[in-house]
Amino acid sequence: MLERMIYRAAVPKDAADQGEVFYHAVMQGAAGCYTLAQREAWVGALPREASAWAARQMFYPTLVAVCDRRCVGFVELDLDGKRIETLYVWPSLNHRGVGSRLLDYAEVAMREEGVTRLGIEASLMLAPGLEKRGWQRLGEEWVERQGQRLTRVRLEKALT
Numbered sequence: 001m002l003e004r005m006i007y008r009a010a011v012p013k014d015a016a017d018q019g020e021v022f023y024h025a026v027m028q029g030a031a032g033c034y035t036l037a038q039r040e041a042w043v044g045a046l047p048r049e050a051s052a053w054a055a056r057q058m059f060y061p062t063l064v065a066v067c068d069r070r071c072v073g074f075v076e077l078d079l080d081g082k083r084i085e086t087l088y089v090w091p092s093l094n095h096r097g098v099g100s101r102l103l104d105y106a107e108v109a110m111r112e113e114g115v116t117r118l119g120i121e122a123s124l125m126l127a128p129g130l131e132k133r134g135w136q137r138l139g140e141e142w143v144e145r146q147g148q149r150l151t152r153v154r155l156e157k158a159l160t
Helices: 012-029 036-044 050-059 098-112 127-132
Strands: 006-009 062-067 070-078 083-089 117-123 136-145 148-158
Touching: 006 098, 012 036, 012 050, 012 062, 012 070, 012 083, 036 136, 036 148, 062 098, 070 098, 083 098, 098 117, 098 127, 117 127, 127 136, 127 148
Parallel strands: 083 117
Antiparallel strands: 006 062, 062 070, 070 083, 117 148, 136 148
16 A cells, blocks of 8 residues: 555645544544543544635645545645644554655755754654654643643754
């Protein structure tokens, strides 16, 4: 399957799949790090509808991983904030290189925009993998979603 993976800029027709990838990445993929109540609050923070994700593409340049014409992972870039806004991969593809490849492309795109230090607020699930890739931990913080506290890790990486 991974040999059929295509990486490209997102287009509006990817938006419905992005909503599904987000939902399942949080509800299934993050199950080992967050409670059910926390994950339900997390997915409740962003609509699952395609129109919401298509609108986000207007604000955040988005790179997608596509297999058999379906988006199975994506990364959103915050150019003004010099950070990665989101990174989600379909849960069954975790630890198969899809997220790493999306990060590689994101780093290249940000470097081309003149970014020298890239930031991210990563989930407890994502942070250890980023640290293995050379990201530096700046500390933990939490965000509140629908009355639930979600711990996340602030990291940054020099793009040299």
